[in-house]
């Protein structure tokens with residue numbers, strides 16, 4: 001089975017790629033490398049070579065907004081008698097703060113990019129899609145854990161682009177029943193790294209998320225961790241989030257493929273998280289305990305666009321996808337730290 005994996009060189013995409021290849025899928029990674037390194041692909045290949053695994057992997061440097069090139073990708077695949085069976089779409093921009101500064105860029109890349117992809121998939125009659133949505137779409141929810149059917153009210157442009165894309169899926173699905181198979185996976189906070197340490201999270205510039213910031217402080221690349229607000233209405237004043245091991249998240253995509261393959265037509269919105277909320281201070285304590293590193297930190301004012309508390313109800317994923325997260329917070333800390341120790345400067 002051939003999978004087109006957009007954004008496959010990024011943090012989440014690279015882990016999905018590795019799992020797909022290990023399980024015998026034919027993978028075509030499409031990425032513009034605007035937020036990732038081409039070294040990722042070499043790492044994946046050398047990991048598989050070292051394990052003596054036969055695999056089918058191709059890469060194309062393409063911006064998802066380039067309709068002509070997208071057409072060519074689908075067309076060539078048909079000509080070469082290996083048509084794309086399913087698309088896993090991760091290519092996009094993901095920084096809440098950046099989206100507040102440059103919202104049009106986010107609408108362009110995320111929404112126009114996805115529209116292009118859907119138009120091309122329709123033209124080439126490829127109707128199966130797994131999409132990377134986000135818990136950000138729930139915004140300031142009055143109840144936790146978050147269930148898929150609760151109010152959608154994003155409070156930043158990034159989240160709004162994900163909602164627009166989900167709305168596009170709904171219109172498309174309802175306009176042509178029995179054709180499209182779509183799983184829109186609402187990720188919470190994917191963290192950690194592949195246990196081998198060959199791939200992991202390597203954000204360009206100052207990390208926007210807690211975990212890479214934490215590991216970069218631990219390795220000495222940054223002086224101290226910035227905590228955005230210790231005056232939230234939570235038990236210790238810091239924000240509460242749901243952290244899911246990147247391999248658990250990646251496995252959720254394989255389960256989604258199985259689900260799409262065993263259903264005629266569907267559109268499902270599904271939370272992928274651990275189902276547990278941890279505060280920033282709890283994360284620091286666990287990381288210090290698991291790794292023996294001391295994490296100096298400073299308290300900053302709250303960031304615009306952040307919410308106090310956000311964690312998932314994952315019963316739908318468990319039931320529909322027959323999937324459950326298997327890895328603990330301790331495992332997340334150990335694997336994330338292993339990656340950072342083996343790659344103090346990331347991929348560079």
Ligand SMILES: NC(=O)c1ccc[n+]([C@@H]2O[C@H](COP(=O)([O-])OP(=O)(O)OC[C@H]3O[C@@H](n4cnc5c(N)ncnc54)[C@H](O)[C@@H]3O)[C@@H](O)[C@H]2O)c1
Pocket residue numbers: 006007008009010011012013030031032033034035036062063064065089090091092093094109113132133134135187188189190209
């Ligand atoms: N990491 C998270 O915490 C998180 C949470 C929820 C949802 N998501 C979503 O998951 C997806 C992947 O996230 P990630 O953490 O791996 O991010 P990432 O930035 O590491 O990966 C995204 C990849 O997409 C590529 N890309 C960006 N714009 C592109 C374009 N116009 N054309 C082609 N490729 C392009 C980047 O080069 C990068 O390799 C994103 O859509 C993001 O919104 C991420």
